[in-house]
Amino acid sequence: xxxxxxxxxxxxxxGLAACVLDSPxxxxxxxxxxxxxxxxLKLPETMVGLMLxxxxxxxxxxxxxxxxxxxxxxxxxxxxxxxxxxxxEGDAFVQAHHTYALxxxxxxxxxxxxxxxxxxxxxxxxxxEFNVHAANxxxxxxxGPAEKAALPxxxxxxxxxxxxxxxxxxxxxSTRPPSRAESESDL
Numbered sequence: 001x002x003x004x005x006x007x008x009x010x011x012x013x014x015g016l017a018a019c020v021l022d023s024p025x026x027x028x029x030x031x032x033x034x035x036x037x038x039x040x041l042k043l044p045e046t047m048v049g050l051m052l053x054x055x056x057x058x059x060x061x062x063x064x065x066x067x068x069x070x071x072x073x074x075x076x077x078x079x080x081x082x083x084x085x086x087x088x089e090g091d092a093f094v095q096a097h098h099t100y101a102l103x104x105x106x107x108x109x110x111x112x113x114x115x116x117x118x119x120x121x122x123x124x125x126x127x128x129e130f131n132v133h134a135a136n137x138x139x140x141x142x143x144g145p146a147e148k149a150a151l152p153x154x155x156x157x158x159x160x161x162x163x164x165x166x167x168x169x170x171x172x173x174s175t176r177p178p179s180r181a182e183s184e185s186d187l
Contacts, residue, residue, distance in 0.1 A: 004028070004072045007102060010083070011075035018141035019079075020134050022086040023122055025098045026073035029056075034095055076105040083111045084137045086130070093122035112137070 003024035010019050025031045029052060036048040043051075056067050083106055087099035103113050114130060126134075 004070065007072035007079060008075050010079035010081050011107075012078075014080060016081045018082045018084070018138055020084045020086070020138065021099070021102070022126070023088055023091055023094045023099060024072060024085070024102050025094045026071065026101050028067050028070035031094055031098070032067075035093070038092065073101060073105055076102050077107045079106055080108040082137075082141050083108060084134060085111065085113045086116065086126070086134075087113065088116045088120040088122060088124060090117070090120050090124075091122040 003021040006019050006021055007024055010016055032052055032055075033048060036043055036051070060066055083103075085099050085103045085106075087096045089096055099113075103111060114133065116124075116126065116130065118127075120126070
């Protein structure tokens, strides 16, 4: 939910320096339907629809939030800040096609896509190599030329650069948009 919230915020706040979006979803109702379809006990689509309608009603009454409106895919084209998208290929909770679609729809030109393999799922601890890469990405975006010039040299030396080595068995880094075939293969 945090990555999806960040997408919604980035669409409204051009003052953000950057976003790291780990397994964001395009649409909360779509994730719910996909989870229902993946259950061992198969539910008829009409029953899933009725359940979602009831859940939507309860959430609206308790929190005054309409889950039908939680569609970051509609906000992504308005987001222009640099973004690092992370997709866990083994994520059974938020399927990979959500991240690919948001990456494709992102309004900003500066975006990266990191694919995590090696059995990584939605709630898996991310590999150290990825965490270092994400930290370097954020440091670069948060310490633009004006800020670097304002820092004394002694402070800049206290933040040594760390090389990110993404191992093939664990993850891969891509700065290009996924091909249509990659995006659609996970649908």
